[in-house]
Amino acid sequence: MSKGERDCCSGVRLEAITAEVVTQLAKYEATSTSWPWGEAKMLQSLSSEHHCYVLVEDKAIGYCVLLLIDEVLEILNFVIFSEFQGRGYGRLLVDKIKAVARDLGASMLWLEVRADNHRARKVYLSAEFSETGIRKNYYPNLTGSHTKSPQDAVLMQCALEISS
Ligand SMILES: CC(C)(COP(=O)(O)OP(=O)(O)OC[C@H]1O[C@@H](n2cnc3c(N)ncnc32)[C@H](O)[C@@H]1OP(=O)(O)O)[C@@H](O)C(=O)NCCC(=O)NCCS
Numbered sequence: 001m002s003k004g005e006r007d008c009c010s011g012v013r014l015e016a017i018t019a020e021v022v023t024q025l026a027k028y029e030a031t032s033t034s035w036p037w038g039e040a041k042m043l044q045s046l047s048s049e050h051h052c053y054v055l056v057e058d059k060a061i062g063y064c065v066l067l068l069i070d071e072v073l074e075i076l077n078f079v080i081f082s083e084f085q086g087r088g089y090g091r092l093l094v095d096k097i098k099a100v101a102r103d104l105g106a107s108m109l110w111l112e113v114r115a116d117n118h119r120a121r122k123v124y125l126s127a128e129f130s131e132t133g134i135r136k137n138y139y140p141n142l143t144g145s146h147t148k149s150p151q152d153a154v155l156m157q158c159a160l161e162i163s164s
Contacts, residue, residue, distance in 0.1 A: 011057055012055060012056070012057045012061065012089070012092060013055075013056055013057075014053040014054070014055060014056070014096050014100065015053065015054050015056050016052065016053060016054075017042070017046060017052040017053060017054050017063060018046075019043065019046060021054065021060070022039055022042045022043055022046070023039055024060070025042065025054060025060060025063055026038050026039040026042060028060060028081040028082075029063070029079055029081070031081075031082055032062075032079055032080070032081045032082040032085070033079055034142060035114075036079075037065075037077055042065075045065050045076070045077075049067070049068075050065050050066065050067050050076065051065070051066040051067070051068065051100065051104070052064075052065050052066075053066070053096075053097075053100070055080075055089065055092070055093050055096065060081065061080060061081060061084045061089050061093075062078075062079050062080035062081050062084065062089060062090075062093055063077070063079055064077060064078045064079075064093060064097060065077040065078075066097065066100065066101075068104050068106060071105065071106050071107040071108060072106060072107075072108045072109075072110050073097070073100070073101040073104060073106035073108070073109050073110070074109075074110045074111060075097060075109065075110070075111040078090075078093065078111070078120070080093065090119075090120070090123040091123055091126055091127060094123060094124065094127040095127065097109065098127075098158075098160060101160055102160060106160060107159065107160055108157055108158070108159055108160060109129070109157060109158040109160065110155075110156070110157045111124065111129075111155075111156050111157075112135065112138070112153040112154070112155055112156075113153065113154050113156060114139055114151045114152075114153065114154075115134070115151055115152040115153065115154050116151060121154060121156070124156050124158075125156075127158065128158050129156040129157060129158040130156065130157060130158070131154050131155070131156050132155050132156065132157050133154075133155040134152050134153065134154060134155070135152065135153040135155065136152050137150035137151070137152065138150070138151070138152060138153035139151040139152075139153055
């Protein structure tokens with residue numbers, strides 16, 4: 001699908017995640033990423049100071065978990081569910097996160113992404129993030145091992161213009 005054909009539209013909104021929808025979100029997530037957080041971690045986030053949002057149109061499209069520390073809003077998790085991938089929703093979710101960041105008074109967005117996640121890196125770069133560093137061997141491999149084939153993390157950040 002070309003950029004012009006993208007079906008993201010203004011009816012897409014962010015809603016706060018509630019405990020009632022976590023089981024369903026975790027089911028969608030399980031088939032959307034090799035690194036799902038799962039229900040327990042989502043519930044943990046809900047009961048902490050994390051900001052948890054689902055991207056919704058007629059149904060759930062994806063979700064994100066954010067953490068505000070001072071003026072930096074960190075993206076802790078970011079997933080577009082598989083049936084919606086490749087349609088521009090990733091970029092839309094970043095733009096909506098930027099709006100949340102401004103509402104929260106943040107001046108910077110920050111995240112870490114697996115070095116081999118070229119798709120995610122492209123989405124963030126297109127949304128004016130810069131790659132600012134590498135954490136060597138930061139992520140475990142698919143079996144959970146840090147000693148065999150761990151993955152580097154790329155640090156990315158995006159300064160936000162503060163509207164007066
Ligand atoms: C990464 C993710 C969020 C991207 O969202 P998305 O809505 O699927 O994004 P798109 O498919 O529209 O792709 C965005 C761009 O990446 C490009 N892209 C797709 N596959 C790619 C690949 N393998 N390598 C490089 N670029 C790729 C697309 O062409 C598109 O570029 P364009 O805007 O110039 O057309 C989504 O795929 C996802 O949730 N993946 C699983 C979880 C994950 O990796 N989360 C990120 C954690 S940091």
